[in-house]
Amino acid sequence: MTDYNIKYTDYQQAFECVLTKFCDGLNCKPDILAESLKYSLQLGGKRIRPVLMLAVGDLLGLNRERLLNYALALELIHTYSLIHDDLPEMDNDDFRRGKPSNHKVFGTGNAILAGDGLLNTAYSILFSECFNGNDNVSAAKYICDCAGINGMIAGQSADLSQENSQNVDEEMLDFIYENKTAKLIMAAVVTPSILCGGKYYSELRAFSRDLGYLFQLTDDILDVEGSFEKLGKSIGKDGTEGKYTGIKLYGLDGCKIQADLLAERCVKILEGLDGDTDFLKGLAYFVRQRIY
Amino acid sequence: MTDYNIKYTDYQQAFECVLTKFCDGLNCKPDILAESLKYSLQLGGKRIRPVLMLAVGDLLGLNRERLLNYALALELIHTYSLIHDDLPEMDNDDFRRGKPSNHKVFGTGNAILAGDGLLNTAYSILFSECFNGNDNVSAAKYICDCAGINGMIAGQSADLSQENSQNVDEEMLDFIYENKTAKLIMAAVVTPSILCGGKYYSELRAFSRDLGYLFQLTDDILDVEGSFEKLGKSIGKDGTEGKYTGIKLYGLDGCKIQADLLAERCVKILEGLDGDTDFLKGLAYFVRQRIY
Numbered sequence: 345m346t347d348y349n350i351k352y353t354d355y356q357q358a359f360e361c362v363l364t365k366f367c368d369g370l371n372c373k374p375d376i377l378a379e380s381l382k383y384s385l386q387l388g389g390k391r392i393r394p395v396l397m398l399a400v401g402d403l404l405g406l407n408r409e410r411l412l413n414y415a416l417a418l419e420l421i422h423t424y425s426l427i428h429d430d431l432p433e434m435d436n437d438d439f440r441r442g443k444p445s446n447h448k449v450f451g452t453g454n455a456i457l458a459g460d461g462l463l464n465t466a467y468s469i470l471f472s473e474c475f476n477g478n479d480n481v482s483a484a485k486y487i488c489d490c491a492g493i494n495g496m497i498a499g500q501s502a503d504l505s506q507e508n509s510q511n512v513d514e515e516m517l518d519f520i521y522e523n524k525t526a527k528l529i530m531a532a533v534v535t536p537s538i539l540c541g542g543k544y545y546s547e548l549r550a551f552s553r554d555l556g557y558l559f560q561l562t563d564d565i566l567d568v569e570g571s572f573e574k575l576g577k578s579i580g581k582d583g584t585e586g587k588y589t590g591i592k593l594y595g596l597d598g599c600k601i602q603a604d605l606l607a608e609r610c611v612k613i614l615e616g617l618d619g620d621t622d623f624l625k626g627l628a629y630f631v632r633q634r635i636y
Numbered sequence: 637m638t639d640y641n642i643k644y645t646d647y648q649q650a651f652e653c654v655l656t657k658f659c660d661g662l663n664c665k666p667d668i669l670a671e672s673l674k675y676s677l678q679l680g681g682k683r684i685r686p687v688l689m690l691a692v693g694d695l696l697g698l699n700r701e702r703l704l705n706y707a708l709a710l711e712l713i714h715t716y717s718l719i720h721d722d723l724p725e726m727d728n729d730d731f732r733r734g735k736p737s738n739h740k741v742f743g744t745g746n747a748i749l750a751g752d753g754l755l756n757t758a759y760s761i762l763f764s765e766c767f768n769g770n771d772n773v774s775a776a777k778y779i780c781d782c783a784g785i786n787g788m789i790a791g792q793s794a795d796l797s798q799e800n801s802q803n804v805d806e807e808m809l810d811f812i813y814e815n816k817t818a819k820l821i822m823a824a825v826v827t828p829s830i831l832c833g834g835k836y837y838s839e840l841r842a843f844s845r846d847l848g849y850l851f852q853l854t855d856d857i858l859d860v861e862g863s864f865e866k867l868g869k870s871i872g873k874d875g876t877e878g879k880y881t882g883i884k885l886y887g888l889d890g891c892k893i894q895a896d897l898l899a900e901r902c903v904k905i906l907e908g909l910d911g912d913t914d915f916l917k918g919l920a921y922f923v924r925q926r927i928y
Contacts, residue, residue, distance in 0.1 A: 372785040373811065377793040381785070428752060433744035452725035453796050456748065457789055460720060460755065464784040467759040471777035474766040481773075485763035492756040493664040493673070497749055501669040504745050519665065 348626035352395060359394040362412045363419065372461075380450040380458035381465075384423050387441040390636075392559075393418050393532040396552075396627065401536040403619050404543050413473055414483060414535050417466040421491050422528055424462035427455050429500065435581075442576030463491075483538040490531035499524025508586035512593045520588055525563070526556025544617055551613040551624075558606040558631050564589040565599050566635070574636040607632040640918035644687060651686040654704045655711065664753075672742040672750035673757075676715050679733040682928075684851075685710050685824040688844075688919065693828040695911050696835050705765055706775060706827050709758040713783050714820055716754035719747050721792065727873075734868030755783075775830040782823035791816025800878035804885045812880055817855070818848025836909055843905040843916075850898040850923050856881040857891050858927070866928040899924040 345353070367382045394415035401411045430437040430445040431452060438448050447455035470484035489495055502520050533552035537545045566575060567582045568591055582589050590599045610628035614621040637645075659674045686707035693703045722729040722737040723744060730740050739747035762776035781787055794812050825844035829837045858867060859874045860883060874881045882891045902920035906913040 370785075372790055374790070374794050374797050376797055377785060377790060424752075428748055431745075431748065434748065453723075454793065456720055456723065456726065457793050457796070460716075460751075461785040461789045461793075463752065463755060464780065464789060468777065468780045468784055470763075471766070471773060471780055474763070474773040474776070475770055478767055481763060481766040484766070485760065488756065488760045488763055492760055493662075493669060493753040497753045497756060498664055498666070498669060501746065501749050501753075502666050504749070505666050505668055 346626075348623060348630070351399070351623045352627075352630075355395040355398045356391050358398060358408065359391050359412075359415055359419070362416050366416055376450060376454055377457065377461060380446060380454050381461055383449060384427050384440075384446045384458065384462070385420070387443055389441055391419065392627075392631075393422055393528060396529065396532040396555075396624075397535055399623050399627070400533050400548065401539075403617070403621060403624065404536050404540045406536050406540055410539055411536060413469050414487065414539075415532075417469045417484075418487055418528065418531055418535075420462045420466035420469070421487070421496075424459040424466070425491075425496060425500070425528075427459040427462070431455060434500075434504065437578055437581070439572075439577050442572075479539055479541065483535045486534060486538055487531045490527040495523055495527040499527065503588065506588040509588065512588055514593060517588055517590065517593055521557050521560045521590075522553065525560035526553050529553075529556035529559060547613055547617060551610055554606050554610045554613070555628060555631060558603055558610065558628070561590050561599050561603045561606065562631060562634055564591050565596065565603065567591070568596055570635065576636070603632055638918075640915060640922070643691070643915045644919075644922075647687040647690045648683050650690060650700065651683050651704075651707055651711070654708050658708055668742060668746055669749065669753060672738060672746050673753055675741060676719050676732075676738050676750065676754070677712070679735055681733055683711065684919075684923075685714055685820060688821065688824040688847075688916075689827055691915050691919070692825050692840065693831075695909070695913060695916065696828050696832045698828050698832055702831060703828060705761050706779065706831075707824075709761045709776075710779055710820065710823055710827075712754045712758035712761070713779070713788075716751040716758070717783075717788060717792070717820075719751040719754070723747060726792075726796065729870055729873070731864075731869050734864075771831055771833065775827045778826060778830055779823045782819040787815055787819040791819065795880065798880040801880065804880055806885060809880055809882065809885055813849050813852045813882075814845065817852035818845050821845075821848035821851060839905055839909060843902055846898050846901050846905070847920060847923060850895055850902065850920070853882050853891050853895045853898065854923060854926055856883050857888065857895065859883075860888055862927065868928070895924055 363385060367385055370378050370382060372378050397411055397415045398408060401408060426440060427446045429435045430440055431447055437445055439445060446458055470487065473480045474484055499520050502516065503524055506516060530549060530552040533548050537543055537548050567579055570579050572579055594602060607628050611625050614625050655677060659677060662670050662674060664670050689703055689707045690700060693700060718732060719738045721727045722732055723739055729737055731737060738750055762779065765772045766776055791812050795816055798808060822841060822844040825840050829835055829840045859871055862871050864871055886894060899920050903917050906917050
């Protein structure tokens with residue numbers, strides 16, 4: 345394994361420990377509510393947001409313990425967004441990470457409640473952190489606003505509204521990329537900075553915005569070139585369903601050129617920071633080249 | 637107008653002012669997202685949770701300004717729960733407050749996002765309050781937990797799971813009443829106590845739990861005896877759809893007897909408190925006798 349892979353696995357395992365403890369301790373009735381929450385949380389996934397948060401925490405010299413609940417809350421928010429996004433009246437995806445989507449297992453009503461439950465629980469965890477002082481409140485509110493009506497929810501709403509529109513407009517595509525995808529990546533990266541009194545705030549914000557765009561661009565590329573086996577979700581859907589994607593605006597080759605530029609920009613920003621940024625640079629390259 | 641009505645109107649208008657300001661200042665894209673949020677918030681309603689919160693604040697001598705954002709957040713949470721509850725795969729209600737439900741106007745996908753957006757915005761408002769100290773954090777977390785997977789969402793999940801079950805069991809009915817309905821009423825009443833360092837905490841908690849049960853009992857009674865014109869929503873649905881209601885367990889007359897007992901218990905608890913509790917007693921009688 346490369347150094348990058350060893351570190352990724354270390355961060356991922358640290359997070360999986362916290363998540364397993366959370367799932368084991370999940371105590372709510374009726375059984376189907378607890379089961380439906382755990383089902384989606386335990387489908388696996390790259391855990392890229394928690395990994396990013398812990399890695400940036402290390403770069404800033406932050407005690408990992410201070411970040412674990414923020415990482416957990418953010419992954420709960422990400423998971424709720426996938427459950428609601430997969431619903432028939434949203435993206436209508438029957439598969440997620442190679443397994444049936446939440447609503448295919450538990451039904452649409454229970455899936456709506458599972459999503460609501462994950463979102464609400466994320467904030468209950470973050471309110472507990474707020475007892476530790478105003479930096480903690482600022483970090484919690486930043487995550488909340490990234491997920492909200494001027495963040496991820498705005499991006500999802502725009503994405504839904506633009507389905508089947510004939511013209512793809514760069515401004516609208518930017519809006520969707522920034523809000524639907526980049527905002528939660530930004531939450532992961534900027535949260536440790538806020539907890540460190542704003543250290544490297546503007547650099548990390550710029551880095552995570554570019555990384556978020558890159559993540560969505562490679563998602564669009566994989567929707568054309570990827571395989572169900574690797575991705576664990578339906579592919580080719582965005583094109584056939586008239587979604588607003590980078591492919592429509594820039595073409596496949598244009599998207600790849602843009603993705604290269606974004607990865608380079610990410611690395612350049614990291615080079616301006618003191619400390620060991622090798623892992624974060626590796627992560628930007630991984631996102632550029634990912635096949636899942 | 638009676639004293640009770642004058643006071644109710646005063647509290648309601650104070651809250652409507654805050655809500656109007658919030659709606660006017662709502663700045664999010666795309667337009668359909670902002671419109672769908674405002675549509676459901678501005679459908680009217682009794683605003684019983686904000687009214688209760690402000691009235692208990694007066695009883696405890698709390699500055700009203702300290703409560704307005706809590707009242708706003710709670711009404712946003714209540715409104716999100718109605719939007720998601722009205723969805724076809726949940727309660728499937730086409731009408732709310734005499735107007736088409738959110739999903740009938742904006743479609744199911746947008747209604748899911750409107751609900752998510754209201755819930756998320758409620759917590760953004762409450763995180764802002766958390767900068768004001770640990771009592772404020774405790775109050776915010778209390779509201780969050782009342783709305784969560786050991787509160788309202790648990791009640792909705794149980795309600796959904798029990799549809800069409802043949803046997804109505806008292807323990808399950810209690811669970812649904814307490815969580816689906818009483819928890820947000822408790823949030824309204826207990827929040828001012830938490831902000832006053834816990835003054836009358838246990839008495840107010842007991843009062844609001846009984847008032848919440850009473851509210852759901854009269855809801856069940858109105859589903860049999862009420863009219864669409866007064867209620868603004870479909871009636872008789874719970875019976876025909878095999879919902880778990882007090883009517884099935886106790887019969888209509890049994891429910892009325894229980895409702896009388898609950899209203900008396902509410903008044904008795906209030907009589908044990910110092911200060912002017914006439915308005916809150918009046919509110920308990922109003923809930924018992926309500927026709928809308």
